[in-house]
Amino acid sequence: MSQMQPSQWLEWICSSKTLDELRDNYDQWASRYDADVSDVWSVVPTAGATMLAQHTPNKQHTVLDVGAGTGLAGVVLTSFGFQHLIGIDISPSMLKQAEAKGVYQSLVCCTIGDSEFGKIEPVESMIATGVFAKTHAGPTELTCLRAKLQPGGVLVFTARQSFLPVLQTTLEQPGWEQIDAKVLPIYDDPMHLLAYRANAN
Numbered sequence: 487m488s489q490m491q492p493s494q495w496l497e498w499i500c501s502s503k504t505l506d507e508l509r510d511n512y513d514q515w516a517s518r519y520d521a522d523v524s525d526v527w528s529v530v531p532t533a534g535a536t537m538l539a540q541h542t543p544n545k546q547h548t549v550l551d552v553g554a555g556t557g558l559a560g561v562v563l564t565s566f567g568f569q570h571l572i573g574i575d576i577s578p579s580m581l582k583q584a585e586a587k588g589v590y591q592s593l594v595c596c597t598i599g600d601s602e603f604g605k606i607e608p609v610e611s612m613i614a615t616g617v618f619a620k621t622h623a624g625p626t627e628l629t630c631l632r633a634k635l636q637p638g639g640v641l642v643f644t645a646r647q648s649f650l651p652v653l654q655t656t657l658e659q660p661g662w663e664q665i666d667a668k669v670l671p672i673y674d675d676p677m678h679l680l681a682y683r684a685n686a687n
């Protein structure tokens with residue numbers, strides 16, 4: 487597979503029917519991911535990391551990068567002064583690329599909500615760019631992430647406009663407050679970048 491156009495890689499990844507197939511596809515893609523997404527996608531982890539930095543004045547806070555992939559958000563978070571980054575992902579090959587960037591203190595190969603994920607201590611800040619989408623993660627995973635946030639903690643994540651209704655009921659739960667929103671006009675189906683705070687109940 488040579489360098490793909492954005493429409494091709496989106497179609498290919500979105501054709502994954504199961505999480506195992508999705509993992510295999512990301513494993514295959516890992517070594518070319520950064521080059522393939524440099525024109526269109528890389529603005530998304532950059533904007534996500536920027537939004538998280540704006541809502542996290544204390545850069546000593548630990549950030550959990552969920553679906554860290556090759557570590558694009560981690561690189562930007564490090565440039566803002568964050569030094570305690572944990573990355574998780576289902577794809578070992580994507581994590582290998584992230585490890586090579588040398589910005590994560592810890593990288594864990596796991597699925598949101600599984601037993602390895604359960605061992606991670608609750609964090610103050612979390613980012614998940616490109617993770618809430620078909621076959622990737624939905625309302626159950628969003629609930630898991632919220633439970634992993636310390637009271638007052640912030641989650642920044644993305645979802646395409648067509649996927650937002652799937653998350654709506656979970657986003658409307660009490661004690662969960664939207665604090666920022668931005669629309670990134672990439673793709674015909676715009677990408678929403680959202681920040682939520684988990685308030686103490």
Ligand SMILES: C[S@@+](CC[C@H](N)C(=O)[O-])C[C@H]1O[C@@H](n2cnc3c(N)ncnc32)[C@H](O)[C@@H]1O
Nearest residue numbers: 512531553554555575576577597598615616622
């Ligand atoms: C579109 S990529 C985004 C990677 C990175 N966050 C970025 O913005 O470049 C989505 C990543 O999420 C991971 N992923 C998808 N579903 C997941 C899940 N349920 N649990 C953990 N990781 C997941 C994939 O393996 C992939 O690396």
